[in-house]
Amino acid sequence: xxxxxxxxxxxxxxxxxxxxPDGTVxxxxxxxxATKGGFSPEEAFLFVEDDGTPIELDIxxxxxxxxxxxxxxxxxxxxEVVVNYARDKKTKHFPPSAxxxxxxxxxxxxxxxxIDQAIAPEMELALEGQTEELPGTAHIGxxxxxxxxxxxxxxxxxxxxxxAES
Amino acid sequence: xxDDPSVVRLNGDRAAPSYLAGIARGIWREVSLNFPILIVxxxxxxxxxxxxxxxxxxxxxxxxxxxxxxxxxxxxADRALPANLRPKGNSRVQTTFQQWGDDTAxxxxxxxxxxxxxxxxxxxxxxxxxxxxxxxxxxxxxxILNLNARQRGVRSAA
Numbered sequence: 001x002x003x004x005x006x007x008x009x010x011x012x013x014x015x016x017x018x019x020x021p022d023g024t025v026x027x028x029x030x031x032x033x034a035t036k037g038g039f040s041p042e043e044a045f046l047f048v049e050d051d052g053t054p055i056e057l058d059i060x061x062x063x064x065x066x067x068x069x070x071x072x073x074x075x076x077x078x079x080e081v082v083v084n085y086a087r088d089k090k091t092k093h094f095p096p097s098a099x100x101x102x103x104x105x106x107x108x109x110x111x112x113x114x115i116d117q118a119i120a121p122e123m124e125l126a127l128e129g130q131t132e133e134l135p136g137t138a139h140i141g142x143x144x145x146x147x148x149x150x151x152x153x154x155x156x157x158x159x160x161x162x163x164a165e166s
Numbered sequence: 167x168x169d170d171p172s173v174v175r176l177n178g179d180r181a182a183p184s185y186l187a188g189i190a191r192g193i194w195r196e197v198s199l200n201f202p203i204l205i206v207x208x209x210x211x212x213x214x215x216x217x218x219x220x221x222x223x224x225x226x227x228x229x230x231x232x233x234x235x236x237x238x239x240x241x242x243a244d245r246a247l248p249a250n251l252r253p254k255g256n257s258r259v260q261t262t263f264q265q266w267g268d269d270t271a272x273x274x275x276x277x278x279x280x281x282x283x284x285x286x287x288x289x290x291x292x293x294x295x296x297x298x299x300x301x302x303x304x305x306x307x308x309x310i311l312n313l314n315a316r317q318r319g320v321r322s323a324a
Contacts, residue, residue, distance in 0.1 A: 006183050015187050016183055017183040105315075121256040121258055121313035121316050137193075158258075161258065161261045161262070
């Protein structure tokens with residue numbers, strides 16, 4: 001019987017589903033994602049979403065494995081995230097499996113730019129030099145190639161929609 | 167017999183990793199599909215930080231050539247959710263779920279809202295096109311429904 005594992009990762013533009021036979025080891029998931037991402041699986045780590053501790057690759061995936069989780073494959077173990085806002089910058093390390101939303105919560109919070117609560121809901125993250133909001137569920141590792149280990153982002157005001165005049 | 171291409175595409179979106187990930191993360195769950203009506207519940211964070219679920223009625227005829235038409239829904243009464251029961255919070259929440267002429271989700275990707283006051287043209291990055299998928303609108307709505315979590319500095323519901 002096959003098992004489907006959902007994975008984000010280095011070099012990917014969107015989530016992918018890896019279908020593997022019951023009884024396969026996690027290493028096979030890494031091999032498949034590394035092939036899609038265009039890098040060697042030998043140097044890659046496998047994470048669970050938002051978790052910084054790599055998973056043991058010899059774990060056997062069977063019907064008891066918790067499939068209600070999204071995974072991440074990346075060659076970097078941590079990523080230095082730099083967020084720019086109002087001529088200031090803040091830096092913190094995150095695992096590549098961290099969701100953009102998690103970085104945003106830090107960036108607007110007291111350890112980040114301590115954004116006023118009234119406008120905090122309007123803030124979003126974009127890649128440095130760009131204006132398009134990053135999706136909150138995307139893993140930051142998606143945007144970082146191994147040799148850089150660094151992701152530079154900008155805190156921006158998100159879309160302000162005016163109310164409809166029916 | 168040739169299958170309705172809208173049904174085929176919608177089912178393809180329901181099987182896509184991005185849609186399945188939303189279910190795996192517990193940020194949305196599918197309630198029913200009786201084409202062209204898909205009912206999905208999305209996890210939300212209320213202004214006091216408590217978790218909640220809101221139900222969306224997604225009308226998908228002509229999908230994906232026609233944008234989906236999305237209403238926040240009261241299934242028991244088979245009508246749009248009354249204003250006093252809709253999500254509360256900052257202006258982005260209020261605007262999205264306001265009662266207006268067509269009373270759909272007021273977002274640039276919605277079938278009705280998109281053509282209201284040049285909404286689609288003003289926000290092309292959120293406009294619908296055939297390359298979008300179901301997860302795109304669900305992620306957008308989940309983001310809106312959890313803006314209260316940002317104000318409280320807590321993680322989104324689910």
